[in-house]
Amino acid sequence: YLLITFLDEGGGPPDPLLSQDTIYTASSPATNTFAGNYIGSNVAGAMFDFSNSAAPTRVDLVFNVATNAREWSLTLAAPVVNQWNHYVIPFAFSLGWSYPGGTEAEFLADLQAVEWIGLTIVRGDIGQESYGLDNFELYVPEPADYFMLAAGILGIALALRKQRRIAAA
Numbered sequence: 001y002l003l004i005t006f007l008d009e010g011g012g013p014p015d016p017l018l019s020q021d022t023i024y025t026a027s028s029p030a031t032n033t034f035a036g037n038y039i040g041s042n043v044a045g046a047m048f049d050f051s052n053s054a055a056p057t058r059v060d061l062v063f064n065v066a067t068n069a070r071e072w073s074l075t076l077a078a079p080v081v082n083q084w085n086h087y088v089i090p091f092a093f094s095l096g097w098s099y100p101g102g103t104e105a106e107f108l109a110d111l112q113a114v115e116w117i118g119l120t121i122v123r124g125d126i127g128q129e130s131y132g133l134d135n136f137e138l139y140v141p142e143p144a145d146y147f148m149l150a151a152g153i154l155g156i157a158l159a160l161r162k163q164r165r166i167a168a169a
Helices: 104-110 143-168
Strands: 002-006 020-026 045-052 058-065 070-075 085-090 116-122 129-139
Touching: 070 104, 116 129
Parallel strands: none
Antiparallel strands: 002 129, 020 116, 045 085, 045 129, 058 070, 058 116
16 A cells, blocks of 8 residues: 655654645556546546544545646545545535536536546644555446346336336226
């Protein structure tokens, strides 16, 4: 896993003016696994494990679109200190993804041109803090997931049809 520790250059306590940092993947041009057209690649979201030695003020999942200089963010549920926290984050605008003044249409358009994705950690204290990031991946629903959804919808439709026949008789 990736270990991130806030320290000063001499190995002592961190600079109190350093209040946040962003850890992200990047490539130029945006052609690797973590960049590119998420919509065209059927990417549904991101999942990862995150650990922390102290409670951060805030942890955001962020992605950047360089073509229009937008950076979308979603504040995550507070992680439990001193253990691995598993996150599964869908790319759904309704969850609260934000960019100042950004609309759902812009969000969906920007998911087609992601330059980088990562985490922004806002420190909770001026003491030493360590964070871990592991198993970061973008997920694509399996065809079996779509089949199960379709089967469920078909089952509900058939049950409603049967109820209507019984009520009409």
